[in-house]
Amino acid sequence: VEMATKVAESKEAQSLTLKVMRLAKPSFQVSLPVLSESTDLPGILPLEQPSSLEALGISEFLTLPHNFGTIFLGETFTSYLSLHNHSLYDVKDVTLKAELQTTNLKACLLEIASGAPIATFRSGDSQDYVVHHQVKESGIHILVCTVNYSKHDGEKKFFRKYFKFQVAVPLTVKTQIHDLQQGIFLEASVSNVTVPPTPLFIDQVKIEPLPIFNIVDLNNNGNALSPISEEISNSNLRTSMDREKFLENSTAYIKGGDTRLYLFRFDPKNPQQKNVGVLGRLEVSWRSQLGDAGKITSAPIERKLVNQSELDLIPKEIPKEIRLEMPFTLACIFADLKQSSITLRMS
Secondary structure (H helix, E strand, O other): OEOOOEOOOOOOOOOEEEEEEEOOOOEEEEOOOOOOOHHHOHHHOOOOOHHHHHHOOEEEEEEOOOOOOOEEOOOEEEEEEEEEEOOOOOEEEEEEEEEEEOOOOEEEEEEEOOOOOEEEEOOOOEEEEEEEEEOOOOEEEEEEEEEEEEOOOOOEEEEEEEEEEEEEOOEEEEEEEEEEOOEEEEEEEEEEOOOOOOOEEEEEEEEEEOOOEEEEEOOOOOOOOOOOHHHHHOOOOOOHHHHHHHHHOOOEEEOOOOEEEEEEEEEEOOHHHOOOOEEEEEEEEEEOOOOOEEEEEOOOEEOOOOOOOOEEEEEEEOOOOOOOOOOOOOEEEEEEOOOOOOOOOOO
């Protein structure tokens, strides 16, 4: 897809032209099926038949991108640069530089410097380049391309082109910390905020803790917090080894506007180092529908340090089943953390 948004360009006659395009994968061709009879409902058609996919609005064809599209934070931006000599004469000492600029960043993607220029660029020839850059900031990005060369008569020429594009945020991460007697628990909610709503696949959600902590991942134990527990229960994975292998290689589907919850426990290696404000960072790896990979990292996860209470309540025995509006028995342990004489009164 050609990047046609230019902030400025020299109006002088030039011997060289520069074309800049974004390299992007095609997308699924989606249409709205016309369903008029009850027998036309997609729900009664087997998914193994190609006709069922058409009834669901999915074609067997892919659509080539017709505009710049959307770049998400964490993706790899790939651009194709084509430099062409359209004049009747050869040019000399050609240099080319491509930089990506943001509010806080200036990254050099390509540089053919004056120390090693293209000595002779013949008439009708082209030079093609592909550059890559992992996008780590959201907002406006500007690709700046600068070309210098000398014409056949020795005149030095120069031009610069600007290509502006927007980087959107695909996922947002919100965290909540719970300090309990059993450890420090981190609850993370990952939301798909793509506009327009775009399905994504979460490859991995992991914690990069401080060295003083061990991390226990509580998401792959088959409980309600596991994003694929239902899929496991309906599958033919009978052995624990098969289940563990399935969990390691699975991805979680998250459509636009949806949120998934994840839970982790921080265990201090030294109990004396429990009162630490910063715990670490959360890293989310994801993929688009056609497999384009992206990764986002949260800001340092911090918790508020509070004074230790004198008394802690620890549940010991909880009924497996509780009936509505029926009495039940709950056994708890009261722990005196200050080891002082206290009088308990429950109400």
